Amino acid sequence: MLPKLTTIFHIYPKLFMTNYLHTLTPQIFHQIIPYYPPNSNLKNLCTNGQLKEALLAMTIEGYQVKFDGYDSLLTLCVNSKALREGRRVHAHMITTRYCPPVYLETRIIVLYTKCDVLVDARNVLDRMREPSVVSWTAMISAYSKRGYQLEALNLFAKMLRAGTPPNKFTFASVLTSCTGACGLNHGRQVHSLIVKSNFGEYIFVGSSLLDMYAKAGNIREARGVFESLPERDVVSCTAIIAGYAQLGYDEEALDMFRQLLREGLESNYVTYASVLTALSGLASLDYGKQVHNRVLRSELPSYVVLQNSFIDMYSKCGGVTYSRKVFDGMSERSVITWNAMLVGYGKHGLGQEVIELFQLMREENQVKPDSVTFMAVLSGCSHGGLVDEGLKFFDEMIDGPNADRVRPEVEHYGCVVDLLGRAGRVENALEFIKKMPCEPTTAIWGSLLGACRVHSNVLVGKFVAKRLFEIEPENAGNYVILSNLYALAGRWEDLRVLRELMKEKSVTKEPGRSWVNLDRTVHTFHAGDRSHPRKEEIMRKVVELSVKIKEAGFVHNLSCVLHDVDDEQKEKILLNHSEKLAIAFGVMSTPSGRPITVVKNLRVCADCHDFAKFVSKVCEREISLRDSNRFHRILGGVCSCGDYW
DNA sequence: GTAGGGTTAG
Structure with missing residues (x-):
């Protein structure tokens, strides 16, 4: 009731x-x-x-x-x-x-x-x-977003078999799972399905599609899709900028960004993060600062991702103190924030800063260190010459406090090889590799070969090189290091045999390229480059510098030349290296005393490294040289890498 | 109800 x-x-x-x-x-x-x-x-x-x-x-x-x-x-x-x-x-x-x-x-x-x-x-x-199509799509989208590419594609196939026609939401989702070179075939199939479905190019599908091509390394097709879009918005523009930047077409990415500004499209934080990737590649500090000012003026809310990009950009442009300023100003930090800062310090050879920051990370205990953190710490110790500290951190990975137990992966073992190698414990490093629970990568062998060069260990060097030639016979870098080693040890007969071997295998080398940023223009130099408008002047400056530094004791490292030519010819080849052209250009285009920053796409060669050291001393200039591995801050004839790189 | 672009390491 x-x-x-x-x-x-x-x-x-x-x-x-x-x-x-x-x-x-x-x-x-x-x-x-x-x-x-x-x-x-x-x-x-x-x-x-x-x-x-x-x-x-x-x-x-x-x-x-x-x-x-x-x-x-x-x-x-x-x-x-x-x-x-x-x-x-x-x-x-x-x-x-x-x-x-x-x-x-x-x-x-x-x-x-x-x-x-x-x-x-x-x-x-x-x-x-x-x-319904929505049920399928919701599930496919979930798989795609979390990186379960195979599951997404399989479910998409199942949906087609069940006779449910996909809609534009489905296509946009599934294309996200067609990334990388292996996804390209699926991507093309999906593309043709979209065309057959006959609902034209929607812009959502278009952004996904162009991103798919870009991630597969197919920038031309990506650009083609972009050009054919019925209209452009921030996302599709960002997608093409990010595509260029990820593939290293940094200047094209920047051009696209400028176009976006001209067209008056509003950028968001993803756009800026993508542009910063391109600027990091170019090492364009001035432009990076300009973008930072733009972001501050735009009253965009603070995004951790974007701040992370700034930290990374500044450190890659040589301004690691700016990175720290951004880092300190953040109210919220992700593990990527810490990692980016640690990596930044490491690449600049600031080992002590790496250790202090890592300790702070552990003390604050807000975010857990991950596998990348340990790589940053280990390689930071290595670049900073803190061998024992690095080895201690590696031990802690296996047997440390529960808070940051991260299982060592092959890259971490690689860092240890680097640490042992730097300390001159080449035999220990070799033993370590043999005992590793995983297959050594070419990078690991390469790092050990480098250690053999620095410490003139021909015996181990020969063994390591043999392994490397088996795994990647086409990589010229390995031949260069071994020939350096033979030259150091005065083993001219071995050097001759090595040259024969190279001729046989017809090894190729990715073309070396160096550049200098001046007045927000990128001045790029290739080996033997004659395309720069001031080429004659630059070449004269290289020769002038080489005469000057020879008086101060500079001797060419002829083992950096792999061609079988006479010594005079070798010197000519060496003087044409892109790093030297870039350094000479920097010296002649900036007022005396001003620091110079040169960027190289590969590792700097030993001869150019010496050249830079002598120039820094004779011309009294600070030379920052960023190679593919780290920063070399060269001052008064001494390099921050301690001649180990 | 379901959709596109982004940051560290190698």
Whole structure:
């Protein structure tokens, strides 16, 4: 028997205003529920965001809950990512034998995917008799977003087999999973399906498509898609900028950004992050600062990702103190923030700073160090000459405090080889490689070969080189290092045999390239380059510098030349190296005393390294040389790398 | 209800 409604209403005048339902005691609540039409209070509670009360109402209404009620509940759970509560709703459907329509089942899939329980979402999908295109797409999109490419593609194929035609949402999602060279074939198939589906180029699909081509290294096709877009927006422009930047077409990326500015399109933080990648590649500090000012002026909210990009850009442009300023100014930091800062210090050879920052990271205990953190710390110790400290950190990885136990991977073992090699413990390094639980990579052998060169260990060097020639016979760098080694040891006969071998294998070398940023223009030099407008002048300057530094004791390192020519010819070849052209250009185009920054796409050669050291001393200039591995800060004839690189 | 671009390491 229900109490009289008027009685209750008399006690609680606000009763029919559902906002106040949650203020009632459960007993009263229970009593009044029957006076409401089924699901209506449930819906109201959900609209007000009162999830707890809505769940109570669901329990009380029991079998009365129908489509509207469940829909409101699930929507609220999805919006607030309330997994536990969502599961209760799902379970309620099952216990009350409610048979949900496709729409509600899809809502459950969305709920589970948003809450990162993809297995549960997939279970729901697999049990559906007739999933809609939205059900399929929600699941495919979830796989794509989390990098489960294979699952996304397989599910897409299954969807096609089930006879469900994809829509533009599906295509945009599935294309995200066609990344990399191996995804390209699938991507092309999807592309032709899109064309057949005949709903034209939508812009969403277009951005996805161009990104797919760019990530496969196919920049021309990416550009083709971009050009054919019916309209451009920030995302599609960012996609093409990011595509260029990721493939190292930094100047093209920058051109695209300038075009975006000219067209008056508003950039967002992803756009800026992509532009910064390009600027990092170019080492263009001035331009980087300009972009930073633009971002500060634009009143864009602070995004951790973008701040991380600034840290990285500044350190790669030689301004690691600016990196630290950005780092210190951040109120929230991700593991990438710490890693970027640690890597920055490491590349500049600032080992002590690496260790201090890592200690701070452990003390603050806000983010857990990951595999990249340890790589940054180990390689930072190596570049900074802190061998024992590095080895200690490696031991801690295996047997350290629980907080940061990270399983060492092959790259970490590589760092240890580097550490031992730097310390001159070449034999130990070789033993270490033999005992490693994983296959040594070419990078590891290469690092050991480098150590053999610095420490003139011909015996181990020969052994290591043999391995390397087996694995990558076409890499000229390995031949260069071994020939350096033979030359150092005066083993001219071995050197001759090596040259024969090279002729046989016809090894090729990625063309060396160096550049200098001046007045926001990139001046690029290739070996023997004659394309620069001031080429004659530059060459004269190189010769002039070489005469000057020879007086100060500079001797060419002829083993850096692999061609079988006479010594005079070798000197000519060496003087044409792109680093020297760039250094000479820097010296002649800037006022005396001003520091010079030169960037090289490969590792700097030993002869050019010596050249830079002597020039820094004779011309009294600080020369920063960024090669593919680290920064060389050269001052008064001494390099921050300690001649080990 | 479902969709596109981004940061560290190698």
